[in-house]
Amino acid sequence: MRLVKHLLLLFAAWMMVFSCQRELDFGESIGTLSKDAGNNCFPLIAQGSFKADTALTNNNYIDVPVNVEYPGTFHIYTDTLNGYSFYQSGKISKGPKTIRLIANGQPIKKGRDHFTVHYGHSTCYFDNTVKGLEPAVYTLTGQPDSCKDFLADGSYLTNTSLTASNILLIQVNVSSEGTYAITATTKNNFNFYGEGIFTRTGIQTVVLKGTGKPVKEELTGVTVAAPGTACKCGINVLSDQAGKAVFTFDGSPGNCVNMVFNGNYYANIGMDVTNTLVMRVNVTKVGTYSVATNAANGITFSASGTFITTGPQTITLTASGTxxxxxxxxxxxxxxxVSCNFYLSILPTPPPAVFTLSGAPGNCNPATVSGIFKATKPLGPADMVTVQVNVTTAGVYNISTTTVNGFSFSGKGVFTNTGVQNVKLYANGTPQATQLTNFSFINLNPSCGFLVNVL
Incomplete structure (x- = not known):
């Protein structure tokens, strides 16, 4: 009898344990969604910012009220509309509860989306509004002057339509995310356009796609514009490919490398033959070339010529302007x-120099004439005179002679130190007659003179 009692007690204890285990292992819960007479989820308001083309995060969600009749696991979800949906799963106890469904995805377009919420066999509806993006706040770097770090990719030939390879890369500085639309227009029958969304702030590059057909061979001015900001750049349009060289600058398509500036570059002092830029190129096809930079801060660099061999070599660009x-x-x-870009630091304008001409007020001593001076032959960069000066105060100088027999000499720049030094003055014009021509300096007191024999 005692054995039977023990067995009954053991059986009862086992049933209690089994019953508890069953109660803990609920299975799938059963319940209903809270809704009004029109089957609208109630109360339910989506939280967070829902914007077109903006990925959703855990801050985007809906709190769904439910009444759980039988506890257990749950899967509450919506259908997927306009690129996003809401979902949550887990375990739930009996009674009224609120379940947070997290949004997933990225809304595609603005508008009102009509969702259906599912919990078992229970459904209800709610609407959520997706806003359109606000316009971004940004500036074109380099505004209102030359566009900074721009790149015109592809070939630009007269009477040849632009293709997908013709793009203009423009740098912008974004201070507020949002949509953008940037145009780049020319007066040579081709333009560029780009639109999209800035999803972050800071410096970044925008790709503008080209359309049209250039009609003139020239350095075409390009005006890049967006609301409240603009800058300018230039694209060299060639007449054709026949006879044209094919080459690239060292450093393309990024920053130019292996280059040397010659001469001094000061604000308000004009460029002369000493202001040059030597650049390394790699020629893959011989032929003629024409290179011109954009006009920036009053100056440009340009060069033209012919490559007669392929491979690495240099070209010299001459600066012009002030x-x-x-x-x-x-x-x-x-x-x-495809090209590269480079930067030049323009120094502040120094004060006027104080100096005297060696030999003044008599004959300039020394005065060395270089080049060939021949009647009716235009003078070039090799035709010059070198005079000696004694500088007592460093600074800006501008030296020029009288015009005699159809030509003159001049030179300007900056004396960076004091003492005796030589100055090269370059000839301008065309000698008219065969004669021994006497020159003196203007605006210098005392002056000196020198002779040039015209053949």
Whole structure:
């Protein structure tokens, strides 16, 4: 009898344990969604910011009220509309509960989306509004002057339609995310356009796609514009490919490398033959070339000629114009194909120099004439006179002679130190007659003179 009692007690204890285990292992819960008479989820308001083309995070969710009749696991979800949905799963106890469904995905377009929430056999509806993106706040780097770090990729030929390879890379500085639309227009029958969304702030590059057909061979000015900001750049349009060289600058398509600036670059002091830029190139096809940079801060660099051999070599670009500001200025030596960019620091305008001409007020001593001076032959960069000066105060100088027999000499620049030194003055014009021509200096007191024999 005692054995039977023990067995009954053991059986009862086992049933209690089994019953508890069954109660803990609920299975799938059963319940209903809270809703009004129109089957609308109630109350339910989506939380977070829902914007088109913006990925959703855990901050985007809906809190769904439910009444659980039988505890257990649950899967509450919506259908997927406009690129996003809501979902949550887990275990739930009996009674009224609120379940947070996290949004997933990225809304595609703005508008009102009509969702259906599912919990077992229970459904209800709610609407959620997706907003359109606000316009971004940004500026074109380099505004309102030359566009900074721009790149015109592809070939630009007269009477040849632009293709997908013709793009313009423009740098912008974004201070507020949002949509953008940037145009780049020319007066040579081709333009560029780009639109999209800035999803982050800071410096970044925008790709503008080209359309149209250039009609003139020239360095075409390009005006890049967006609401409240604009800058300018240039693209060299070539007439054709026949006879044209094919080459690239060292460093393309990034920053130009292996280059040397010659001469001095000061604000408000004009460029002369001493202001040059030597650049390394790699020629893959011989032929003629024409290189011109964008006009920036009042100056440009240009060169033309013929490559007669392939491989690495150098070209010399000559500066022209007068810098207006003491700033770092960006340039792109555009050839109509892929190029590179470089920067030049323009120094502040120094004070006027104080100096005297050696030999004044008599004959300039020494005065060395170089080049060939022949009647009716135009003078070039090799035709010059070198005079000696004694500088007592460093600074800006501008030396020129009288014009005699159809030509004159001049030179300008900056004396960076004091003492005796030589100055090269370059000839301008065309000698008219065969004679021994006597020159003196203007605006210098005392002056000196020198002779040039015209053949």
């Amino acid at each position: 810098p207006t500001l003491s700033v770092t200025t960006a340039f792109v030596p555009n050839t109509g194909t």
